[in-house]
Amino acid sequence: MTRLFRSVSTYVALAIGLVGLAFILYAWRLPPFTSSVETTDNAYVRGQVTVISPQLAGYVAEVAVQDFAQVKQGQLLVRIDDRIFTQKRDQARATLAAQRAALANSEQARRAAEARLRQSEANVESVQATLRTAEANWGRIEPLRERGVVTQSSTDQSLMTLDQARASLAASQAAVDVAKQDVQTAIVNRQSLEAAVEGAEAAVQLAEIDLQNTRIVAPQDGRLGEVGARLGQYVAAGTQLLALVPEQVWVVANFKETQLAGLRIGQPVSFTVDALHHAAMTGHIERFSPAAGSEFSVIRAENATGNFVKIAQRLPVRIAIDARQPLAERLAPGMSVVVSVDTASPG
Template sequence: MPPYESDSPERPPASDATALAEPPLPRLKRSRRRRLPVLLLAVAIAAAVVGAFAWWLEARQWESTDDAFIDVHMVHVAPQVAGRVARVLVDDNQRVKPGDVLVEIDPADFQASLDQALASQANAAADLARAKAQQEVDGANAEQSLAQIGVAEANAKVAEIQLKRDRAQAAAKAISSQQLDNSIANAQSSAASLVAAQKKHASDEALLAVAASQVAAAKASLEGATAQVAQARLNLSYTRIVAPEAGRIAHKNVAPGDYVQTGQNLMALVPLKVWITANFKETQLDLMRVGQPVEIQVDAYPDQVFKGHVDSFQPGSGAAFSLLPPENATGNYVKVVQRVPVKIVFDDPPDLPRPLGPGMSVVPSVKVR
């Protein structure tokens, strides 16, 4: 029997078997290499779809705009009286409190006006006192003349009675003609005295009315003088220009020695209370409501996110309140999406080393869903 001979099928040598088994391995690797990019592409597409869907779910909850700015009610500081500036007590960017003195105007002229007004007031008060005294005198005279009328009426009545009696006696030849003449003269004199007393009382009443009018005139003069004193005091107080509220000074254009006029702009006071005016497109307002939360990003502080809420909506687009509103009834009409100013306020007033000021750019995002 030949060596290594057996009943089993003839097997090739080991080297030949290895050669036969090697070809499938490269094909398998090549197949795996072809499937790997496809799998990676599928995973990338699935991740992109999931990411896009997640982004859409998040983005649909917010409405944002970059057409938004910090806004305030700017206070323009101006004098209410004209005069020479004595002192300027603030500088640009300085923070002030309500009541702090900003500028002082030379008060000499206004103090002189106050002194003159006080003197006029004292003179008017003296005139009033004199008029009241005269009124009392005229009142007493009127009362006295009224009493004299009563005496004259009594005397006239007695004289008339006596005259009737004497005439009866004269008819009976009981008295002489001289006595009758005396009775007649006495009755006429008493009647004349009564008329004189009545005239005197009427004159005293007229004088009393004149005195009352003089008192009223003196009171009016005193009230006018008092008003002049109040105005002079007010003008004197206007020489000290004070801060109406807390804020920071900006755009100061006044110096000691300047002569300022009434209403002249001396500086601006930027209040600490600020808000945001965001000009949203009208198509963004469908789901926006008052009170919705807002995330605020300020360009000056990119690492900070402020919290706020929608306060109110302007009743009309910005174009409707412009100096020259568009007139769509003339010419060719092209529809343009309008923007509506929305007021957004901060939940907590920010207190930063560099505070928020008017005109600073912000990006508010309103959560509408």
């Protein structure tokens, strides 16, 4: 009887050992329990969460949305008091009008300078005609003076007229040079005023942009997070007012490097969502991260030490969620999922 009891105990212990060994082999996916399905629970739903901040400082005059609201692109979210920026825009417009008036005046000044130049050139022609007359008179009087036919006073008068005509010609030519410089000055001044007008136009555009930036609108369709803006609150540029979560989401699964050998782009993926009672959904591998997750950490591990323990690294894999799934619209960034990929499926 004792021998029989010992035999039964031996068989029971042996059975328990075999079951334990089988469990370990199954847990570690070792033969004969190897599988082509790779699974990880280090996976989460991701999305492009956009933090909305003002570009300028001021008091919040209106909060047009509430927490977790659905918004459309261009919809008003928050409005900052725009009175100061409206006055700055009007001031910039007035400066632009003054610069344009100065530019118009410079055009008139240029035309006046050109008219004075033409007048000076005409005066030179007139003086040249007078000089030719004086030279002709002197040419007639000078032979008569040598013969003593004309009086000395007539000779002196003719010579004085000739000298005056020559001096007038020099003065007229100098006046032409001055008029040319006046025209050039007007042209240069116009270029300066044109640059001033362009600067004033840019100032108006900047003022318009600042005025538009007092209206903070949704950059795209999506749902809002918690709205932090409060009526009457003073906000500075860069203050986080609220967050916008767009409708497009995906899954990022962090597989161990020992699981990556059979993964290919395009392979079908199945995953369950913890928040939806482990509801099953499908997707496909879209692309792989260019480096392991440890390479993007703020404090990177230093493996060049004497006490080294090898740890399997994880590589993020982006998974696109298949369209037209009833529960897809309930997925939100941050949800935990369990991802499974059959490496036997073609990519």
